Amino acid sequence: MLNDENFNRSFVSPILPSEAAGRTSHLKKRKILVLGSPGVGKSAMIMRFKDDIFLDYYDPTIQTTYKKVLPFNNESIELELLDIDGQTEYTIFSFSKFSFGIHGYILSYSIENRQSFELLKIIHSKLIALVGRDVPKILVANKCDLNNKRKISAEEGKALSKTINCPYIEVSAKSSDNINKMFHLMLVEIKKYENNVDFKGLTCKKLFEFFVRNESCLIKLFYVLMALNIVRKK
Ligand SMILES: Nc1nc2c(ncn2[C@@H]2O[C@H](COP(=O)(O)OP(=O)(O)OP(=O)(O)O)[C@@H](O)[C@H]2O)c(=O)[nH]1
Ligand SMILES: [Mg+2]
Secondary structure: OOOHHHHHHHHOOOOOHHHHOOOOOOOEEEEEEEEOOOOOOHHHHHHHHHHOOOOOOOOOOOEEEEEEEEEEOOEEEEEEEEEEOOOHHHHHHOHHHHOOOOOEEEEEEEOOOHHHHHHHHHHHHHHHHHHOOOOOEEEEEEOHHHHHHOOOOHHHHHHHHHHOOOOEEEOOOOOOOOHHHHHHHHHHHHHHHHHHOOHHHHHHHHHHHHHHHOHHHHHHHHHHHHHHHHHHHO
């Protein structure tokens, strides 16, 4: 059976040569945003995954990006992990700037904090409303080492994951249980989504997003279309 220990051995490899040389530009990139209310352990989970260390102090995050190259399905993927602060109003109302270019979302709560679980439902609704479609995501219940202080049962977590249609996993940044597995699960979900997606629609959307982001390109495209029209008339 694949437990987290043998999973870690198979999934997390030593630093890849390309990473050591700093040449990662050719790698497939996947950007992941970790969401959840303050103190659920977003930064701790990321640091456990990235450097295999546990942050046992609480230092509210401003905004940081971490990168890690890892093997997945016979290729190397560069994971870009966006760690933003979990301040309620910031997470819920201001992550519109994070909705572009994100491949997958980790929705996290802490098993010993009921409020973080309730808030996650709001974060999820807000996210879907913001992006305008379903997204690759996983539901993560952190701090499973604190089982004696548990406020949200695994059944309740699984029920929520069914409602929002995504996998559920319990992890601990402290003990490192399931941490690597969780990022692997995220990549699996992204892959599933990419296999099912309507590429024609997505390409149009991506092109539209690109031009909106690069206004000058939009103006150039306008001139090109004008010129083509003139040539065609002549
Ligand atoms: N027991 C236990 N404590 C944890 C775990 N993960 C994080 N913590 C602790 O919870 C506190 C908050 O962790 P952070 O990772 O800073 O939380 P955060 O979600 O990044 O918080 P913000 O940046 O404010 O949004 C810290 O004191 C961590 O040591 C865990 O798995 N088990
Ligand atoms: Mg943080």
